[in-house]
Amino acid sequence: MRKELYRMLCRELKAIDLIKHIDLWNHNVEFIEQEENWERPAVFVEFCPIQWNAIVPGVEYRAEPLIKLHIVTDWEGSSAEGSELQEDALKVFDLSGLLHAQLAGLSGETFLELDLVESDTNHNHEDIVESIEVYQCVAIKRLQ
Template identity: 60%
Template structure:
């Protein structure tokens, strides 16, 4: 698909590495950007040595330019992301859904919204 006809709302996706804290030192990335952070979690044995489950938290750091904000525009983007992710499931997880939200506007030119999702994760070793 052509980006001119079907523009992507998210211009950059990557793993979280405190990207907004070191924004001046990094190679520039287009915005809106989404950085995925896997919060440490604990596995629980269902069948010890074979099957495990967990309820991990996944933070989505949604970064937009402050200058582009027109009231609550970035929140519409967050709603669209949620529409696409709610209920997502795969071979190793299910019940992907939003847990909490926070807005970090302690940066000069950007706004960072942190959307925390949870799911049920599976790990089968044998």
């Protein structure tokens, strides 16, 4: 499920011209100074732990996993309210809408109905903004 979903996410995200880098999540923004620099906007895919439920024990399982998309952009903000600079800086949130339009309802052989369930913004960085869009789907695992 994860491999198929990741490949499909990469394909769909590459269709959004604004996105410059796509990769698996590895706490990338926490070590941004130590890593090789990647172009922004970037999207990192994080698979949260999956709790499988047996439909047919030992044969078929289902789950509703969460997938976090970490959208990392440069922060070009201004503290002056209402300024033109601040309006430009708030455009970082537009990318979340573009992702949703591209990904909503995505399905494959091992997952169904990808959809948005949560949005969060990480404010712990000086020069970047990390918007976290959390998606959920129905995952299927069949053995045999």
